[in-house]
Amino acid sequence: MKILITGGAGYIGSHVAKHILKETDFNLTIIDNLSTGFIETIETLKTIRAFEFVNLDLSDWNDLKKLFETHEFNAVIHFAASLIVPESVENPLKYYLNNTSNGTYLIKCCIDHNVNYFIFSSTAAVYGEPKLTTNDKIKETHPTNPINPYGQSKLFIEKILKDTAKAHNGFKYVALRYFNVAGADKGGLIGQSTKNATHLIKVAAQTALGKRDKMYIFGDDYPTPDGTCIRDYIDVDDLALAHIKALKYIPKNESGVFNCGYGKGFSVKEVIQTMKEVSGNDFEVEITDRRKGDPAILVADNTKIVNSMGWSPKYNNLKLICKTALEWERKIK
Numbered sequence: 001m002k003i004l005i006t007g008g009a010g011y012i013g014s015h016v017a018k019h020i021l022k023e024t025d026f027n028l029t030i031i032d033n034l035s036t037g038f039i040e041t042i043e044t045l046k047t048i049r050a051f052e053f054v055n056l057d058l059s060d061w062n063d064l065k066k067l068f069e070t071h072e073f074n075a076v077i078h079f080a081a082s083l084i085v086p087e088s089v090e091n092p093l094k095y096y097l098n099n100t101s102n103g104t105y106l107i108k109c110c111i112d113h114n115v116n117y118f119i120f121s122s123t124a125a126v127y128g129e130p131k132l133t134t135n136d137k138i139k140e141t142h143p144t145n146p147i148n149p150y151g152q153s154k155l156f157i158e159k160i161l162k163d164t165a166k167a168h169n170g171f172k173y174v175a176l177r178y179f180n181v182a183g184a185d186k187g188g189l190i191g192q193s194t195k196n197a198t199h200l201i202k203v204a205a206q207t208a209l210g211k212r213d214k215m216y217i218f219g220d221d222y223p224t225p226d227g228t229c230i231r232d233y234i235d236v237d238d239l240a241l242a243h244i245k246a247l248k249y250i251p252k253n254e255s256g257v258f259n260c261g262y263g264k265g266f267s268v269k270e271v272i273q274t275m276k277e278v279s280g281n282d283f284e285v286e287i288t289d290r291r292k293g294d295p296a297i298l299v300a301d302n303t304k305i306v307n308s309m310g311w312s313p314k315y316n317n318l319k320l321i322c323k324t325a326l327e328w329e330r331k332i333k
C-alpha cells in the first residue's frame, strides 16, 4: 500500500502517521504547508522510520497534480483543513476554499490517477444543533444541518465524495465524523501543539500548568445536569486506530460515514474537575457568557463503527486523556 496523508504535520494526522509507521509496512508520503502543523513533528515521526515529506500547499493544484503523476498512491487520508469555528463565521471563503475547493481538487486527482480509497476527516459539526432528548446519542442517520461554515465546508466534501463514488466505479470513501479529540501519545512522542488553542482539554492543561492565569466556562445555563455543555471526548490514539481500521475496511466494503466517539459525555465542569485532580492544581475558573454556536450536548452513537469495522477503543478514560494532554503540555514551550 502507498498512502498519502495530507496535513500529517498537524495534531491528528501525525498520530495516524505514527500508527502507520509503527504498525504497518505501508509506504507513506505526507504533504503539509506547515500553516498550523510543525516541521518538528515530521522530524520526530522520522525517528520511527523513513517516509517522504513534501512541503506543499493544497491550493497549488499544479504541484498536487504533479505529485499524483509521480506517485502511485493506493489511498489518501485527508486531514489538511482550516478548523477554527468562529474564524469560519468571520471568513467563510477561507473555509470553502481550503476545505471544500482544495478537497474537491484532491478528490479529482484521485479519480484522474486511479487512487481508489479516500479516508476523510469529517466532524460532529455536520450535525449542527441535534434534535435529541437529553440521553439520546447521535446516529449517523441523524439529519445534518451545520450551523457554521466550518461544518458546512466539511459536509460539502461528504456529499462530493458520495456523488463521486456513485459516478466512478472502484472509487470508495470512508468519512469519519470525529467528536471531541483530545490527549496525546502515551510515550510523550507527539501531541497537540496548536498555537492559540481553544479546545477545552488543552486550555485546561495550560491553565493547570500556569501558562494561563485562569480559564473560562462558556455558559452554565444549558439544559444539562450541571448547566454546562456535554461532549464526547475521544483519545487521539483511539481515533488514529479508527483510521487504520478504515484502511483495512475500505477495499472490501461499501463507502460510508462513521461517528468516532465513545458514546459517553462529560460536562465542561466534569472535565475541568478531572484536570484539577490529575494535575493536583486547583486553578482559577470563571463562568462567562455562552460561546456562539455551542450545542448543549454532542454524544456519538458509535455502534456503526464498532460493529462494522471492529473498532475497539483502548483509552476510553477521561483521566488518562487529561493526563497525556497535561504531560504533552508540560513538554512543549
Ligand SMILES: NC(=O)c1ccc[n+]([C@@H]2O[C@H](COP(=O)([O-])OP(=O)(O)OC[C@H]3O[C@@H](n4cnc5c(N)ncnc54)[C@H](O)[C@@H]3O)[C@@H](O)[C@H]2O)c1
Pocket (backbone or CB within 6 Å): 006, 007, 008, 009, 010, 011, 012, 013, 031, 032, 033, 034, 035, 036, 037, 038, 056, 057, 058, 059, 078, 079, 080, 081, 082, 083, 098, 102, 121, 122, 123, 124, 178, 179, 180, 181, 182, 194
Ligand atoms: N481537532 C479536533 O477536535 C477535530 C474535530 C473534528 C474534526 N477535525 C478534523 O481533523 C483534521 C485534522 O485536525 P487537527 O486537529 O489535526 O488540526 P491541525 O491544524 O493540527 O492539522 C491540520 C494540518 O493541515 C495542514 N494544512 C492546512 N491547510 C493546508 C493546505 N492548504 N495545504 C497543506 N496543508 C494544510 C496544517 O499545516 C496542519 O498541519 C481536520 O480536517 C479537522 O477538520 C478535528
Ligand SMILES: O=c1ccn([C@@H]2O[C@H](COP(=O)(O)OP(=O)(O)O[C@H]3O[C@H](CO)[C@H](O)[C@H](O)[C@H]3O)[C@@H](O)[C@H]2O)c(=O)[nH]1
Pocket (backbone or CB within 6 Å): 083, 123, 124, 125, 178, 179, 180, 181, 198, 199, 200, 201, 203, 215, 216, 217, 218, 219, 229, 230, 231, 268, 291, 294, 298
Ligand atoms: O476555554 C474553554 C474552551 C471550551 N469550553 C467549552 O467546552 C466545550 C468543548 O469545546 P471545544 O472548543 O473543546 O470543542 P467543540 O465542541 O467546540 O468543537 C470540537 O468538536 C466538534 C465536534 O464535537 C468539532 O469537531 C470541532 O471541530 C471541534 O473543535 C464547549 O461547550 C465549549 O464552550 C469552555 O467552556 N471553555
